[in-house]
Amino acid sequence: MSPTNRRSEYARMTREAILDAARSFFTEQGYYATKVEQIAEAARVAPATVYAVGGGKSGLLRTLIETSVNSTENGRLLAEIQAATDPGHLIRLVVAGTSARFGQWSTLMRQVVAAAPQEPAVREAMEIAHDSLRNGLRLTADRLATLGALRDGLDAADAADILWLYLCNAAYFVRSDDLGWPLDRSESWLNVALPRELLC
Structure with a gap:
């Protein structure tokens, strides 16, 4: 070498x-x-x-989050979302992806959420994570709309909002912390609730 x-x-x-x-x-x-x-x-x-x-603690935190956001795994999931042709499979794919990420990163994200109100740099790092998730959910909603799978009266923007309500970190924290649900129960419930909310 x-x-x-x-x-x-x-x-x-x-x-x-x-x-x-x-x-x-x-x-x-x-x-x-x-x-x-x-x-x-x-x-x-x-x-x-x-x-x-x-760049110190805040820089390291930002780098950790950016490394996850820009990972090969995330890129592969986005590609699978864009290539999906079955609406039910697409929802299961996104549920599995968000559940896995929450299981991997929830401990760190608790610290991010706790520190964000007092630390602008931490708040920026949290926004990077949120923007990445929102982007993936918008892609999912757009793909469902392109497939003609959304129920009557629902457009892609509404679908993206519904996906956020069910799949953001805060929603996972409610199910895991307030309700005491393990991730497999949360995932099973989401795979029933989201098709009911979104699909025709």
Whole structure:
């Protein structure tokens, strides 16, 4: 491996170590309680490196969310939404996708929601996550409209709003925290409720 490639690989591994440490501390002890020095120690780098790589705590949080939003997995789901030809399958696909993302990211998103009112940078990171989800739900609604699958009186904009009401993080938190539903029960219920709300 050439020196340039070694430096590039080291930089990649350092970035991943910092992001992994940041995510662990944010989820385990909260955004406010986490110190850059803790992240640096866990990643085995100097605090200055954490700032250089992520721009501090708010920058690391934003990077974590942007990494998820721009992931190959998300891109694949969007492509499947646009290619879907069966309305029922499309709804099940989106329900499964949002359920999986919530299961993966809910612990971190709790910290984001808690910190957002006091931290503009955290609020911006949360808006990135929300905008990504809204985009996926708008694509879903548009695809259902293109397939002629929406019930009478419902257009794509209305369908996107209904999808948001059922599939946003806040709705998942209500079902998981207030109702105590495990994700599999939530997913089963959504696969019945959403076709009833949306399809002709």
